[in-house]
């Protein structure tokens with residue numbers, strides 16, 4: 138027998154919890170259930186992110202992202218103290234490390250003005266005063282950027298949602314969705330069925346699969362990339378006073394290698410982007426047969442477009458940029474090779490190269506997983522070589538120089554891995 142609801146929310150990360158909370162607060166009496174496959178809430182992206190409360194400085198003025206970032210920041214500034222959640226408005230500096238980046242910094246400053254976000258321009262001396270260990274020719278200070286305990290925010294959202302009558306169920310993976318046009322019936326791992334008038338898909342890294350379960354054909358497919366971070370050793374944390382970001386390069390889907398503090402006192406440097414063998418694979422050895430089976434064909438599809446990227450003429454912007462990042466991972470930088478007119482040809486193949494090789498060989502489908510696993514191992518070992526060179530010999534590209542803000546006394550700690558994304 139199936140239990141009936143108005144709305145079923147799939148996913149207990151911050152998006153699902155915020156959705157359930159908003160539904161019961163805006164429509165008192167609405168019968169809402171949130172289903173989360175893990176035993177705890179917020180264990181994936183939400184519990185592994187950098188904990189930054191962004192100002193929304195980069196978003197297109199007037200866009201929903203720009204509006205929500207600003208409203209969200211103002212909301213968290215009020216909400217966190219009320220609910221005893223760790224929050225600190227530590228500010229952020231965006232650093233131009235050479236004269237060539239000043240134009241980009243000017244553009245960010247104009248965008249901040251268009252978005253109504255106050256920023257301050259810092260010259261070299263002012264930057265040195267604020268961040269003595271950051272080397273740059275100019276910077277922008279964004280005072281409103283903060284850091285927060287997002288897991289704490291989720292716990293408070295859960296309490297709010299439950300206080301409004303929502304049911305939050307953990308350990309309940311949605312395995313099937315039956316949409317009859319009027320109602321949806323979801324079946325979870327425990328075999329229970331729940332029927333609702335509406336389903337809200339907040340399944341994060343599995344949202345494409347949940348959409349397919351519901352009979353939709355989403356145009357996007359999630360391919361797993363892992364972002365690895367270094368952590369400053371405890372005695373060196375005072376080297377970083379704000380959050381330190383490079384001037385963003387609009388041709389990349391990432392904000393670049395940055396240094397962030399967290400509310401627990403840690404300082405992280407990263408990320409790189411590593412093709413992962415599992416959507417929720419946070420360690421080098423993580424492997425999911427199902428996820429890998431989807432990766433190889435997707436890379437094959439992308440492979441013919443990769444040369445367009447190598448000559449800088451466009452192609453698929455987001456993913457191959459990530460692939461290229463993987464080719465020169467972490468602090469070793471990705472920007473020097475293969476971009477723009479007269480760029481040097483890439484000497485080492487990254488994941489894009491692996492993809493092209495996989496495509497050329499036309500692997501039988503069943504062997505793709507094993508091939509991809511071997512490719513990943515090869516990439517991983519190449520990665521350690523690069524990382525080692527970065528530490529011992531020093532970087533050779535401007536991207537790498539960004540991380541050298543602290544290089545003189547930087548001590549790499551253990552890797553922290555999270556799924557990658559634009560931060």
Ligand SMILES: Cc1cc2nc3c(=O)[nH]c(=O)nc-3n(C[C@H](O)[C@H](O)[C@H](O)COP(=O)(O)OP(=O)(O)OC[C@H]3O[C@@H](n4cnc5c(N)ncnc54)[C@H](O)[C@@H]3O)c2cc1C
Nearest residue numbers: 148150151152174181182183186187188189311341343556
């Ligand atoms: C490396 C990294 C750093 C980031 N840094 C920041 C930052 O500093 N500041 C910021 O604002 N944002 C940051 N983000 C972005 C932010 O973390 C995400 O936008 C946000 O956490 C997404 O939340 P979510 O609820 O959509 O996904 P998730 O937190 O991944 O939650 C999805 C949930 O759905 C569950 N689920 C999946 N499938 C099912 C199923 N079939 N049945 C039931 N449950 C299911 C999962 O178990 C998971 O708990 C970062 C992201 C990454 C990857």
